[in-house]
Amino acid sequence: MITRTLAELAQHVGGQVQGDGATLISGISTLQSAQGGQISFLANSRYRKFLQTTQASAVIVAEDYAAECPSNALIVTNPYVAYARIANLFVGSLVCDNGVHPSAVVSASARLGARVTIGPHSVIGEGAVLGNDVWIGAGCVLGRNVAIGADGRLEANITLWHGTQIGQRVLIHPGVVIGADGFGLANDNGIWIKVPQLGSVRIGDDVEIGANTTIDCGALEDTVIEDGVKLDNLIQIGHNVHIGAHTAIAACTAVAGSTKIGKYCGIGGTVGIVGHLEIADHVQITGMSMVTQSISAAGVYSSGTPLEPNSHWHKNFARFKQLDEMWRRIKQLEAQLEQLNHSLHQKDNQ
Amino acid sequence: MITRTLAELAQHVGGQVQGDGATLISGISTLQSAQGGQISFLANSRYRKFLQTTQASAVIVAEDYAAECPSNALIVTNPYVAYARIANLFVGSLVCDNGVHPSAVVSASARLGARVTIGPHSVIGEGAVLGNDVWIGAGCVLGRNVAIGADGRLEANITLWHGTQIGQRVLIHPGVVIGADGFGLANDNGIWIKVPQLGSVRIGDDVEIGANTTIDCGALEDTVIEDGVKLDNLIQIGHNVHIGAHTAIAACTAVAGSTKIGKYCGIGGTVGIVGHLEIADHVQITGMSMVTQSISAAGVYSSGTPLEPNSHWHKNFARFKQLDEMWRRIKQLEAQLEQLNHSLHQKDNQ
Amino acid sequence: MITRTLAELAQHVGGQVQGDGATLISGISTLQSAQGGQISFLANSRYRKFLQTTQASAVIVAEDYAAECPSNALIVTNPYVAYARIANLFVGSLVCDNGVHPSAVVSASARLGARVTIGPHSVIGEGAVLGNDVWIGAGCVLGRNVAIGADGRLEANITLWHGTQIGQRVLIHPGVVIGADGFGLANDNGIWIKVPQLGSVRIGDDVEIGANTTIDCGALEDTVIEDGVKLDNLIQIGHNVHIGAHTAIAACTAVAGSTKIGKYCGIGGTVGIVGHLEIADHVQITGMSMVTQSISAAGVYSSGTPLEPNSHWHKNFARFKQLDEMWRRIKQLEAQLEQLNHSLHQKDNQ
Secondary structure, X not given: OOOEEHHHHHHHHOOEEEOOOOOEEOOEOOOOOOOOOOEEEOOOHHHHHHOOOOOOOEEEEOHHHHOOOOOXXXXXXXXXXXXXXXXXXXXXXXXXXXXXXXXXXXXOOOEEOOOOEEOXXXXXXXXXXXXXXXXXXXXXXXXXXXXXOOOOEEOOOOEEOOOOEEOOOOEEOOOOEEEEOOOOEEEEOOEEEEOOOOOOEEEOOOOEEOOOOEEEOOOOOOEEEOOOOEEOOOOEEOOOOEEOOOOEEOOOOEEOOOOEEOOOOEEOOOOEEOOOOEEOOXXXXXXXXXXXXXXXXXXXXXXXXXXXXXXXXXXXXXXXXHHHHHHHHHHHHHHHHHHHHHHHHHHHHO | OOOEEHHHHHHHHOOEEEOOOOOEEOOEXXXXXXXXXXXXXXXXXXXXXXXXXXXXXXXXXXXXXXXXXXXXXXXXXXXXXXXXXXHHHHHOOOOOOOEEOOOOEEOOOOEEOOOOEEOOOOEEOOOOEEOOOOEEXXXXXXXXXXXXXXXXXXXXXXXXXXXXXXXXXXXXXXXXXXXXXXXXXXXXXXXXXXXXXXXXXXXXXXXXXXXXXXXXXXXXXXXXXXXXXXXXXXXXXXXXXXXXXXXXXXXXXXXXXXXEEOXXXXXXXXXXXXXXXXXXXXXXXXXXXXXXXXXXXXXXXXOOOOOEEHHHHHHHHHHHHHHHXXXXXXXXXXXXXXXXXXXXXXXXXX | OOOEEHHHHHHHHOOEEEOOOOOEEOEEOOOOOOOOOEEEEOOOHHHHHHOOOOOOOEEEEOHHHHOOOOOEEEEOOOHHHHHHHHHHHHHOOOOOOOEEOOOOEEOOOOEEOOOOEEOOOOEEOOOOEEOOOOEEOOOOEEOOOOEEOOOOEEOOOOEEOOOOEEOOOXXXXXXXXXXXXXXXXXXXXXXXXXXXXXXXXXXXXXOEEOOOOEEEOOOOOOEEEOOOOEEOOOOEEOOOOEEOOOOEEOOOOEEOOXXXXXXXXXXXXXXXXXXXXXXXXXXXXXXXXXXOXXXXXXXXXXXXXXXXXXXXXXXXXXXXXHHHHHHHHHHHHHHHHHHHHHHHHHXXXX
């Protein structure tokens, strides 16, 4: 069990202690579930109602809430960031079965760094280069010439296809497929001819990729995911997409081929982005939006229609087809009314 | 081959025989494809046209259609439910290669119930507890401390990550990932800090989970799927989501973190539900809806716009941006018209 | 390294050489990246700006652009198709580790054609029939009675479930699941009863299936994918769906059960298509459309609303709920205005 004093935690996150800095903390939990010896946090005002009754030995709070904290408080500017940093302290190190499991199949031409783990039934192809402390779980398949930087972690049942290049400290969750062929097709009189996908995928440092997400290789050049990008589950990244550093994308979003997304963007879940667009830095797109044009300015963007009781919705749904007609009829009404006002005015002046 | 008399089938589903109860039935098929010796069913009126010409030896029908049934009939209240119950009779038992395949890697600390099957190349982590008659196919990976109740079935290439708890009679299809990290990130001046995902996933009895669906573990507390929930393929369930008993969700739907869905709900396919919402019991949401607010009353809810020929759609699509302006211009027209009527009325009275 | 003269390439694609047909070509790249000895192509006018400065030894162009091509030119009707055909020449043959890897588990009742490859840790079930030159990568699981035609290729970590039938030259990317149970449920007073999925999946020749896509087996009859169909990543094909020959579907699209899609269709990404519909041949549906009704005529179809800055969108989003009311108020305004004009006209005539 990992234990820290409240003062040590405050130092770790650059915060201030209100109360007893010698209090021992050995875990983190929610306001509702925390017990003595644990620290909790208040990062979202909707949970404020649980503050008075928490059993936590200390609570991470912003200055505004320090006065009403019934226990010790750790006062910080950003309680959610402080919570993340402290929770990471309590995770402890993962128990690693260091070494190559006897059932793994590792090509003779693969080069393995120090303390590399390769789990049961994983397959490492020709020319692979695995950095120090890379941890590969069970059932992973690495094609030819895959490179993974130091401290990379592949959970289980992951496929990295030929030529995929991955930076340092990258975390990949189960079921991910990186480097499969992009959807490149040329239409020859109705029959689709496959366009060979000859590029690869390059992924930067500190990237995280969620379960069952797919990232296609490039057609001629590479698909690129820059440093610090965070991808949720079941995301599709098409061939030759370029995602700028520190952009986060939520689950089930699809980015079509050759689109370039800027740095520090936040894309919601189940968004659809068509191909060959450019999206600027610092763009936020809310969930389920449809993006059909490039975005050149930072800001928050949305599309979609509201949820309604089905019978109401059905009427409005049908009227959508008459939206342009409604526009024209409004214009006509305005013209007719102006005409009428004009003729009445003339009559008054006669 | 499994064979039953029509009378036995009627007893099994609580229905009545019209015709010869001694008729032998050894299979089930559609009205169009059934042959002699098979039973069919009419559960959807669009297939009524096939009733007259079916070769089935008997047809499961509601009372209203019994008179026009050319063969023996099995009359029930709900033909689709009766079809499901009878089809289950004819499935027979799956041929199970009981026992642990020599290529499977099973931790010494795992506890296996009676008649457990573990398929080729599957990996069972430390502390696993598998109930009686659990069947695990090939290529599955179970992390530490996974528990699966009696009669559980994992098809193939499935990953259950650390601490996942699964009830009895749960069926999981290939490619499913349960218990991978939720998408928890704290933003520290543009840089994302990973929030450790310390919770787990708890799944009740009689749950079915479709191919390549992902269910994330909780951040601090658990993600919970209650008894009898049915999930289709490629669904994303975020961290700390809670799905009430007997709710069914169709394919490609995404439920963001901490949302609570009630019991007996039906959610269509490709729906997006944002995080931190509460959805009441007995709510139906039609396919492709966007859900951005909590739903407090049972009922059917929808969103979305109609499919149109592209050139028509394009005009209406563009007008959507002027919807609020149109509203204001209608109000202005109404005010102007009222003003005009008012002044004309005054003039008439002068 | 594969090398061809420009004249040989012209003959291969039925094009004409402008310049030196003896020029040696040993690779293909983009206009921006190509070097001496490589051929490039201009298939999309947005890349025309790179034509003047390309270092390529030859460029595949349509006749209109031949005059401004600074290097040798290969003039063809459809440069993208010619690019695809030429790029396929330069791919070369994949290095195949022919034979069955010792770690693979192959049922004694499986029948293997000539030159079949089965990768590490793959599992081939009872009754499998694999044609000549079938290549199966690592970690694939084939259930009972799966058949794969000649020259089929399964990349890695793929599951083909019981009875799946696949034609010749089919390419399947990692993580694909074919033949898992469809989402068949009968509701018995709130409790879902599983409807056994007794059908299978039949896939034609020259089909390509993208990473982590799922295709469910039929309930009673089969799910069918005809010849030449191309499916992108993370697509869901429900039970008993029928997809006509040479139709292409982009990523993250869901097709619900029993829907029949025609031949030569193009379906965009993240489209949702409800069940039991019929879609004609030669239908194009743009990305993110919602399809709730059958489509009986060829053409391009769309739905959805435009992306806007969030504050603008929020106003229009709210007004959508009043669309039917707006329609009725416009009609009322028109009636009132007509009434007013009528009474003024009468007054003038008095």
